Amino acid sequence: MKIKQNYYIETYGCQMNVSDSELIISVLDNDDYEKVESIDNADIILFNTCSVREHAEQRVLGRVSNERHRKIQKPGLKIGILGCMAQRLGERLINEDLGIDFAIGVDQYHALPQILKEDCGAELNFDFNQVYEGIIPKHQGEHCAFITIMRGCNNFCSYCIVPHVRGRERSRPYSDIKKDIEDALKSNMLDITLLGQNVNSYLFEDKAFPTLLKQIEKDFPDIERLRFITSHPKDLSDELIEVMAESSMLCNHIHLPMQSGNNEVLSRMSRSYSFDDYMLIVNKLRKAVPDIALTTDLIAGFPGESEAQFKDTLQAMSDICFDYAFCFKYSPREGTEAASYENQVKEPERLRRLQEMIELQRKITLDKYKAMIGKEVEVYVEGFSKKSKKKVSGKSRDFKICVLTGSASDIGSIMRAKVIDATAGTLICE
Numbered sequence: 569m570k571i572k573q574n575y576y577i578e579t580y581g582c583q584m585n586v587s588d589s590e591l592i593i594s595v596l597d598n599d600d601y602e603k604v605e606s607i608d609n610a611d612i613i614l615f616n617t618c619s620v621r622e623h624a625e626q627r628v629l630g631r632v633s634n635e636r637h638r639k640i641q642k643p644g645l646k647i648g649i650l651g652c653m654a655q656r657l658g659e660r661l662i663n664e665d666l667g668i669d670f671a672i673g674v675d676q677y678h679a680l681p682q683i684l685k686e687d688c689g690a691e692l693n694f695d696f697n698q699v700y701e702g703i704i705p706k707h708q709g710e711h712c713a714f715i716t717i718m719r720g721c722n723n724f725c726s727y728c729i730v731p732h733v734r735g736r737e738r739s740r741p742y743s744d745i746k747k748d749i750e751d752a753l754k755s756n757m758l759d760i761t762l763l764g765q766n767v768n769s770y771l772f773e774d775k776a777f778p779t780l781l782k783q784i785e786k787d788f789p790d791i792e793r794l795r796f797i798t799s800h801p802k803d804l805s806d807e808l809i810e811v812m813a814e815s816s817m818l819c820n821h822i823h824l825p826m827q828s829g830n831n832e833v834l835s836r837m838s839r840s841y842s843f844d845d846y847m848l849i850v851n852k853l854r855k856a857v858p859d860i861a862l863t864t865d866l867i868a869g870f871p872g873e874s875e876a877q878f879k880d881t882l883q884a885m886s887d888i889c890f891d892y893a894f895c896f897k898y899s900p901r902e903g904t905e906a907a908s909y910e911n912q913v914k915e916p917e918r919l920r921r922l923q924e925m926i927e928l929q930r931k932i933t934l935d936k937y938k939a940m941i942g943k944e945v946e947v948y949v950e951g952f953s954k955k956s957k958k959k960v961s962g963k964s965r966d967f968k969i970c971v972l973t974g975s976a977s978d979i980g981s982i983m984r985a986k987v988i989d990a991t992a993g994t995l996i997c998e
C-alpha cells in the first residue's frame with residue numbers, strides 16, 4: 569500500500585476561499601495525500617489566502633514566519649501559499665526567502681498533486697474557463713454546505729482586487745452543482761448556500777440564475793433552506809425577486825452590498841448603480857418578501873470621501889435599517905484603480921469613520937433584534953453555544969444567530985423557538 573503524505577490546510581478570507589479549500593481537499597484526498605487536523609503531523613502545510621485587505625495578507629505572512637522553524641526539525645517539510653495572495657505575489661513570495669516553497673494560483677488546484685510531486689515553485693497561470701468540472705468538493709461543515717456556482721468577476725469595482733486575482737466570470741455546469749448538492753444532502757446538510765462573487769450573473773448554456781434556482785427547487789425538494797451570496801445590485805433582476813417571493817425553499821434573507829450611500833462615491837467605486845437604484849431594489853424586495861432580512865457591506869473612508877458624503881452613508885443606514893452590516897475601512901490594494909486615486913483619506917480618519925459606522929449599525933441591529941422579542945423563529949441547530957454546554961445555537965431562516973436551551977440530541981434538527989431577549993448579534997430564544 570502506498571504511504572500517503574500528510575497535509576494540513578489553513579484557510580483565510582471569505583466563504584469562497586473556504587469552498588476552494590474543500591475543492592483542494594477533494595483533489596488531494598483523491599491522490600496520494602491525506603488531510604491531518606494537527607499542523608504537528610503535517611508533511612505539507614498549505615495556506616489558502618485572501619488578498620481583499622492588506623491585513624489579511626499580513627496575517628498569513630505572520631503565520632508562515634511562525635511555522636517555518638518546523639523545517640529545521642522536519643527537513644523536507646513544504647510550505648505552500650494558495651489562492652488570491654499567491655496569484656498576486658506568488659513569484660515574489662518564493663524569491664524572498666520567507667520559507668515558502670510553492671505558490672499556486674486560483675485556477676491551478678487540479679494540478680496540485682503533480683505540482684507537489686515535481687517540486688514546481690509557482691503555478692499561477694489564469695485559465696478563464698476553469699470551473700473544476702467533474703471535481704466535487706469535500707464539504708467540511710457538518711450542517712451547512714456552501715456550493716460554488718460561479719467563479720471570478722467581471723465588474724472591476726475600483727477598490728477591489730478580486731477580478732485581478734480570480735479572473736473573469738465563468739459558471740459551473742448544472743450537472744456538477746447537482747452532484748455537489750446530492751453529496752451535501754447525503755451528509756444531512758439541510759442548509760445550502762450557493763456561492764459566487766456575483767451569483768446574479770450565473771449563466772451556463774442558457775440557464776441564468778433564476779432558472780438555476782427553480783431547477784434546484786424542482787430537483788431537490790428535501791432542501792430545507794436555500795440561500796445565495798453575493799448579489800450585485802445592478803444584476804438583481806425582477807425575475808429573481810419574483811422567484812424569491814414564490815419559493816418556499818429560499819430563505820428570507822439577502823446580502824446586498826451597498827458600499828456607500830453617496831452617488832459620487834458610488835460612481836468613483838465603479839459600482840454601476842446610484843443610491844436611488846439601490847433603494848428601488850430594496851423597496852421591491854421588501855414588497856415581494858415582506859419579512860426579508862437585509863445585510864450589506866459598507867466601506868468607510870473611500871478615497872476622496874468627504875465628511876458630508878460619509879454622512880450620506882450614515883443616513884442611508886438609518887433609512888434602510890439593515891439587519892446587519894459588515895463595515896470595513898478602505899484598504900488600498902496595489903493594482904486597483906482606487907489605490908492610485910490622489911485624495912486618499914488618512915488612516916486615523918478612516919478608522920474614526922469606521923467606528924462611527926459600526927456604532928450606528930450596532931444600535932440599528934439591536935433595535936431590529938429587540939423588535940423580534942415575542943416572535944417565533946425557526947432555528948436550525950448547528951452546535952453548542954460558545955458560552956454554555958446547556959445551550960445550543962443555530963441560525964434562523966433570516967440569518968440571525970439564535971441561542972436556546974437544548975442538548976446534544978438537538979444538534980442537526982430544526983426547532984421552533986420563541987424570542988425572549990436580544991443582543992446586537994444574537995436572539996435569545998426558548
Ligand code: SF4
Pocket residue numbers: 721722723724725728729730731765766800
Ligand atoms: S462585484 Fe465588485 S466588489 Fe464584488 S468581487 Fe466583483 S469587483 Fe469585487
